[in-house]
């Protein structure tokens with residue numbers, strides 16, 4: 089049957105995410121410097137014109153005093169942002185502890201970090217309590233800002249309890265939840281002491297979204313196996329109430345990248361890089377320095393490639409740009425050391441007095457330099473051990489209209505399901521396979537490169553972030569309207 093369109097002209101969309109898209113630095117008692125960060129989610133939501141968007145999230149700073157809280161709230165209001173204030177000890181247990189030490193590694197199949205697994209298990213309950221408390225704080229702020237008819241879109245593993253908190257307060261609120269990481273096999277989710285509570289809490293939402301069909305399927309299996317609920321082709325049913333579960337693969341604001349490579353500023357960067365690397369082929373890795381990105385595995389594969397292909401040694405360079413994250417965590421510090429050690433070894437083995445095979449940078453690049461690198465690269469190497477989607481692979485493709493370079497992509501990144509036909513898919517744990525894919529990519533005939541690039545370019549430029557956000561929000565709206573009609577019948 090046809091669902092009547094009950095959508096009013098300009099409803100508000102409340103986007104709730106752990107971090108606001110703005111970072112705040114305190115300049116004085118009542119003055120703040122705000123810096124907007126243009127991440128994937130921000131540009132995705134810029135494309136939604138049907139709704140008036142407001143953000144609710146943590147500003148990333150501890151503001152214990154009322155004067156500060158009031159002035160920051162006022163400053164952020166001009167950017168359509170509403171802050172959630174969290175005390176330091178809650179942030180420590182909720183964000184560093186439960187979110188990043190437990191959910192992040194488990195959702196990426198890494199298990200509990202080995203170094204402090206005893207402490208993690210002993211502190212589990214206090215971290216979980218802090219997680220629930222933090223989610224409740226987010227819910228309080230949503231409630232204060234909610235107006236009848238608003239659509240509320242909760243994001244990511246930080247806020248799995250939020251749908252429950254929101255629906256308890258207002259069962260009629262339209263609530264959606266989207267996970268940016270993978271949802272693991274139910275066998276992994278089972279490990280979590282809070283496995284049932286988490287699933288039940290998130291099921292309070294009207295619509296649950298994942299990047300891929302596999303993640304959605306894992307989630308439905310977890311609900312059937314752990315909670316004993318019924319999985320249907322469209323979601324999970326609990327005592328007659330249906331929560332819709334579906335795949336909504338994210339994209340990028342491809343126009344922004346396609347246009348950027350035409351800018352004189354970017355063209356100058358490209359020229360500079362081309363002069364610097366001369367006739368050498370350029371391979372590129374751009375990642376946050378995180379365990380899930382498989383940077384050591386990538387380097388080992390490149391080393392094997394150089395070992396097996398002496399003729400390529402002075403003809404190729406790998407640029408690895410790794411932006412540091414969570415630098416205070418020992419596990420991440422260890423990863424940095426490990427990466428530096430491997431880079432040093434490879435450069436020592438295969439470098440010459442005038443050149444080295446790997447340029448490794450521990451930093452982020454500005455947007456224009458990044459686009460220039462994407463545009464002049466011959467082969468991009470994405471070797472995530474697990475990755476919800478991986479937007480770097482999309483950004484690379486969007487910037488390659490003229491070069492038509494090759495994408496080597498991990499089969500464990502969500503992007504493998506959308507760019508798989510154009511990319512060379514690899515298992516990042518198999519360094520021999522990755523090394524031979526590098527050789528294949530560098531030698532690939534131009535007609536094959538063009539065909540593969542065309543496939544990916546069409547995908548990236550049509551499945552954009554704006555389309556992703558628009559589809560999710562309108563499905564959420566329709567899901568609720570449909571459910572209301574069903575209960576009236």
Ligand code: ADQ
Nearest residue numbers: 268374375376409410411451452453475476477478479480
């Ligand atoms: P991330 O794990 O951060 O995102 P990704 O999707 O690749 O991974 O996005 C990273 C973003 O940061 C890209 O826009 C990229 O340009 C930028 N970036 C990364 N390294 C950089 C560097 N060195 N310099 C400059 N910019 C850099 C999470 C999930 C992903 C999922 C996204 C979106 O882990 O799987 O695709 O959310 O849902």
